[in-house]
Each structure stands twice: as C-alpha cells, then as structure tokens.
Amino acid sequence: MxxxxxxxxxxxxxxxxxxxxxxxxxxxxxxxxxxxxxxxxxxxxxxxxxxxxxxxxxxxxxxxxxxxxxxxxxxxxxxxxxxxxxxxxxxxxxxxxxxxxxxxxxxxxxxxxxxxxxxxxxxxxxxxxxxxxxxxxxxxxxxxxxxxxxxxxxxxxxxxxxxKITSIILIAIGVGVVVLAVVLLISFGLANSIVKPINNITAFSGQMAKGRFDVRVEGDYRYELGELASSLNYMAEEIVRSDQVKNDFISSISHELRTPLTGIKGWTETLVSGNFSDPEETKLGMTIIAKETNRLIGLVEELLDFSRLQQKEVRLNQDPVDIVALLTETKLQVKTKADQKQVRLTLNVSGIPVPIIGDTNRLKQVFLNIIDNALKFSHTQSNIFIHIEYEPKECIITVRDTGIGIGEEHITKVTEKFYQVNPLGGGTGLGLAITRELVEQHGGRLSITSISGEGTSVIVSLPICDKVHDIIKDQAEEEELQA
Incomplete structure (x- = not known):
C-alpha cells in the first residue's frame, strides 16, 4: 500500500x-x-x-x-x-x-x-x-x-x-470487478497528474524558502495548478524586484545621509578648531550645519511618516479645509524655489469653491510634495499649472508640468515604496508612496499620467461630504435668483 x-x-x-x-x-x-x-x-x-x-x-x-x-x-x-x-x-x-x-x-x-x-x-x-x-x-x-x-x-x-440468477449475478460482479480495476488504474493516473506538479511546485517553494529566488516553476500546467505556478513565478520576480528596490533604497539613503553628515562633521570640526577669525565665515558654517541638519530631519520625518502610515498609526484631524486657500499658501511657500529655477506657477479654479473635510497639515504635505516633484523635474523657464475643479461629489486637483516626463515602464511604479526612476538622483523614493497613502486615507484617489519629454500630470480627487453638497445646491440656487 x-x-x-x-x-x-x-x-x-x-x-x-x-x-x-x-x-x-x-x-x-x-x-x-x-x-x-x-x-x-x-x-x-x-x-x-x-x-x-x-x-x-x-x-x-x-x-x-x-x-x-x-x-x-x-x-x-x-x-x-x-x-x-x-x-x-x-x-x-x-x-x-x-x-x-x-x-x-x-x-x-x-x-x-x-x-x-x-x-x-x-x-x-x-x-x-x-x-x-x-x-x-x-x-x-x-x-x-x-x-x-x-x-x-x-x-x-x-x-x-x-x-440462472446466480450465474447472471456472478457475471455482473465480474464486470464490476473489472470496472473497479480500470477505475483504480485511471485514479492512479489522475492522482499522478495532480501530485506530480504539486511536488514540483513544493520543491520550488522549498528553494524559495531557502532564499533562492532565481528558480522558477517549470512545466505547462493547466487550470488552477497553472495559475498557482504562474503566481509563484510572479511572486519570485516581485521578490527579486523588491529586493533590488530595497538595495537601491539602502544605497540611496546611505548617500543621502552621508552627504549632510559629512558637511556637518566638516564644519563642526573646523569651528571647534577655532581657525575662523572672520564672523561671516563662522556664520556661514553655522548656516550650512543648520541647513544640513534640517535636511536630515526631513529624511527621518519622511521615514517615520511612511512607517506610521504602514502601521495605520496616522490619525487625521478632520476639519473643513478650503482647498483654494491651501493651494494658494502652498504656491507661495514654493515660490522662492520656483523663482530660482525661473518656473512660473499658475493657479486657476473652476466650479463653485466649497470646503472639503480633511486634515489641513496632511493635505498641505500632499500638495507640497507633488508641486516640489514638479519643480524638481521641470525645465528652466517652464510652467506648472495647478487646476482646481469642483464637481458635485468631489474636488479634483490637477498639477501639470511641462518637464521631462516619466517613461511608460515607470509610470505604474512611481507610487510604490522605495521606487525611484533614477536611483542616483537622490531622495528616499517614499515621497509619492506617502502622498498616495495620505490621499487614500482621505477617501480620495491619486493618479498619474505622463508623456516622456513632454510633462507629467498628477491628479488628486478628494470627496465632498453630503453637507457640502447642500452648500453647493444653495449657492447655485442663489446665483440663479441673482441672474
């Protein structure tokens, strides 16, 4: 047996x-x-x-x-x-x-x-x-x-x-025994057709458990077994890709941390040595130390934000938010950086402006990151258009630049954690991942469309609550009466 x-x-x-x-x-x-x-x-x-x-x-x-x-x-x-x-x-x-x-x-x-x-x-x-x-x-x-x-x-x-009946019954029993023997042979073949691929898949899983993600399930399996084999192969590919992304992230974050730490250490040692007699040089050194320290704090805060979002520990302070005012303030906040690159920021609104329910600080973080990315990848003397459109059930904010754009092979991955189009370009690869998480926590959607060499559009859709629908209706009725 x-x-x-x-x-x-x-x-x-x-x-x-x-x-x-x-x-x-x-x-x-x-x-x-x-x-x-x-x-x-x-x-x-x-x-x-x-x-x-x-x-x-x-x-x-x-x-x-x-x-x-x-x-x-x-x-x-x-x-x-x-x-x-x-x-x-x-x-x-x-x-x-x-x-x-x-x-x-x-x-x-x-x-x-x-x-x-x-x-x-x-x-x-x-x-x-x-x-x-x-x-x-x-x-x-x-x-x-x-x-x-x-x-x-x-x-x-x-x-x-x-x-005579006994003879007929014996013949029937004999036929039954033959049928059972045939069934037994067929069942062995059926069992082998199921067990053999499962054994192959199990062996592959065992190799994966030992860290060998370069192996793949081989064989043309059908139905559910084929789907299982394809899923395991896809999982192995994703693990390899995620591992590569992790390595790129470690390399990138190491570089990002080393640069400001090197600057801080150099200026600190210089200041401690007392070789500066010029107060202006001392002030410059302290300014650089403060700037690099803020840069480090930003990196650490970004990592902490992502960790809290992953652990579902971020709590939103839900209050009425004026999106127009928030984006106007954000535009002024990045104006200096835009002027340095000679990029013109344009804000326009369509529809009846009404508040949405959300966390002001977190929404400002979302749009600061989106506009900052647009500035980062825009050409000198180009334009960034910020458009706010109010619809009956949602507010749609579009940030469109005329910069370098994003290739098709990257467009679906740029919002994944640690993913960077150019690993040597600096940053943690967490900005858009955090942005997407925050938008989704507000019940909204984030989508990106881009044409390489022509520019990128980031679209954020935020829901308008039922009370705001009543405000829109009242305002529309009032405008009709005035007309």
Whole structure:
C-alpha cells in the first residue's frame, strides 16, 4: 500500500465513490433480475390458476359435490401446467391429489393456502419442509355456489431459476470487478497528474524558502495548478524586484545621509578648531550645519511618516479645509524655489469653491510634495499649472508640468515604496508612496499620467461630504435668483 499523502487520498476517494456506486447498481440489478424472473413465473401460474377457476365455475362445479372425488384426476389433467406440480387441497389444507404422484404432508398452512381458504388467490415463496427445496406456490379457491369446494395449488421449483440468477449475478460482479480495476488504474493516473506538479511546485517553494529566488516553476500546467505556478513565478520576480528596490533604497539613503553628515562633521570640526577669525565665515558654517541638519530631519520625518502610515498609526484631524486657500499658501511657500529655477506657477479654479473635510497639515504635505516633484523635474523657464475643479461629489486637483516626463515602464511604479526612476538622483523614493497613502486615507484617489519629454500630470480627487453638497445646491440656487 502506498504511503499517506494526496495521491493516496485521491485514489482512495475516487475508488470508494466508484465502488459504492457499483455496489448500489449491483444490488439494484440483483433485486431487479430476481423480481423479473419470479414475477414471470408467478404471472404464468397466476394466469393458469385464473383460467382454471373460471372454467371450473362455468362448466364443472355444478355437476359434482364436495364428497365426489372421482373427477379430481380429470381436473389434474385438464388444469395441468408444464414443469409445475398441481395439487388439489380440501378446505382443511390437506392435499387430496397431486400431479407428481408423491405423498404430500397433511394440513398445509402456508400463506397462499390460508388466503385461498378465505376466497382469494395468493402467492407464496419458501422451502418445502420435506426436501428443503425452494419453491413458489400459487393457490386459488375453486368456488361453487359461493362456497370454496377445493383449493387449486400450483407449485414449481425455483432451483433452476435461482441457479440462472446466480450465474447472471456472478457475471455482473465480474464486470464490476473489472470496472473497479480500470477505475483504480485511471485514479492512479489522475492522482499522478495532480501530485506530480504539486511536488514540483513544493520543491520550488522549498528553494524559495531557502532564499533562492532565481528558480522558477517549470512545466505547462493547466487550470488552477497553472495559475498557482504562474503566481509563484510572479511572486519570485516581485521578490527579486523588491529586493533590488530595497538595495537601491539602502544605497540611496546611505548617500543621502552621508552627504549632510559629512558637511556637518566638516564644519563642526573646523569651528571647534577655532581657525575662523572672520564672523561671516563662522556664520556661514553655522548656516550650512543648520541647513544640513534640517535636511536630515526631513529624511527621518519622511521615514517615520511612511512607517506610521504602514502601521495605520496616522490619525487625521478632520476639519473643513478650503482647498483654494491651501493651494494658494502652498504656491507661495514654493515660490522662492520656483523663482530660482525661473518656473512660473499658475493657479486657476473652476466650479463653485466649497470646503472639503480633511486634515489641513496632511493635505498641505500632499500638495507640497507633488508641486516640489514638479519643480524638481521641470525645465528652466517652464510652467506648472495647478487646476482646481469642483464637481458635485468631489474636488479634483490637477498639477501639470511641462518637464521631462516619466517613461511608460515607470509610470505604474512611481507610487510604490522605495521606487525611484533614477536611483542616483537622490531622495528616499517614499515621497509619492506617502502622498498616495495620505490621499487614500482621505477617501480620495491619486493618479498619474505622463508623456516622456513632454510633462507629467498628477491628479488628486478628494470627496465632498453630503453637507457640502447642500452648500453647493444653495449657492447655485442663489446665483440663479441673482441672474
């Protein structure tokens, strides 16, 4: 017997189901075959008995009395049935005469005889007391002038029929055994077709568990197994990609941290040495230290923000927010940086301005990051357009630049954590990931469209709550009245 496992389970379950099905079919077949043969014999004897009693009542019964038995041998010849013993019994159940010529036990009390005494025809199947042979008997009353005179009883042996039924059943059992053997072979093939690919996939998973992400599930599997193999291969590819992204991030963040730390250390050592006599140089050194310190704080805050967002620990202070005022303030905040790069910022609004519900500081963080990215990748003397559009159920903010754009291979990944289009370009690769998380926490959506070399559009959709819908409706009605 093969060892426990999926193969054994499939074979056993398949075998048991088919075995039980064959058993049920065999039992039904056996019962049906026996019933068919027994009913055929019973019908022949019942029809003969009916014909005999009808003939007796019409032509014979009135010519004789109950005590006159001289005509009984004639009745045996007249009502005889081939291969069947005919017995004539009195109303006590005693056999008066029999076509077999053998002496029969007195006082028969089988169910067919008892029913015949009561005036109805009946069938009985059982074993004869003297021989133990299984027989079928059909008894019917011979009625004259409303009274039962004799009982006509046909008796036939079932041994030959039983032997024939047994032969048929043995053949059926043999067929069932052959079917089970075929089913067993098929179930082995079916089990192997399932177990073999699972074993291959399990071996691949074991290699992955040991850190070998370069291996792939090989083989053209169908249906769910094919989907599982494809999913595992995709997972391995994503793990390799994520590992590469992680390595790029570590390299990038190391560079980002090393640069300001080097500057801080250099100026600190210089200031500690006391070699500066010029107050302006000292002030410059302190300014650089402060600037690099702020840069480090920004990096750490970005990492902490992302960690809190991943752990769902960021709590939003939900208040009415004027998006127009917020973006106007954000525009002024980045104006100095824009002027240095000679980039013009343009803000326009369409629709009826209404407040949304959100966290002012977090939303400012979202738009500062988006506009800062737009400035970072814009050409000198270019434009950045900020458009606010109010719709019945949401406020749509679009920030569009005319910069370098993003390639198609990067557009779907730029909002993933640690992902950078250019790993050597600086930054942590967390800015857009944090931005997307914050927008989604506000119940909104962030999408990016870009054409390489032509520019990028970042679209933020924020929902307007039901109370604001009423404000919009009231304002629209008021404008109609004024018009």
């Amino acid at each position: 093969f060892k426990k496992g999926l193969r054994r389970s499939v074979v056993m379950h398949y075998f048991i189901v088919v075995f039980l099905t064959i058993m049920i079919v065999e039992v039904i077949f056996m019962i049906s075959i026996q019933a068919y043969y027994y009913n055929s014999i019973s019908n022949v004897m019942t029809n003969q008995a009916y014909s005999s009693t009808s003939y007796y009542q019409k032509f014979i019964g009135t010519s004789y009395t109950e005590n006159d038995t001289n005509y009984l041998p004639d009745l045996l010849k007249m009502f005889a049935l081939e291969n069947t013993e005919l017995q004539i019994l009195n109303t006590k159940g005693d056999v008066i005469i029999s076509s077999s010529g053998f002496q029969v036990e007195k006082g028969l009390q089988t169910s067919d005889v008892i029913q015949a005494k009561n005036g109805s025809q009946s069938r009985w199947i059982g074993s004869q007391t003297s021989t133990g042979e299984q027989v079928m008997a059909v008894s019917t009353p011979l009625i004259d002038q409303g009274q039962t005179i004799y009982i006509l009883r046909y008796v036939t042996s079932l041994e030959a029929i039983n032997n």
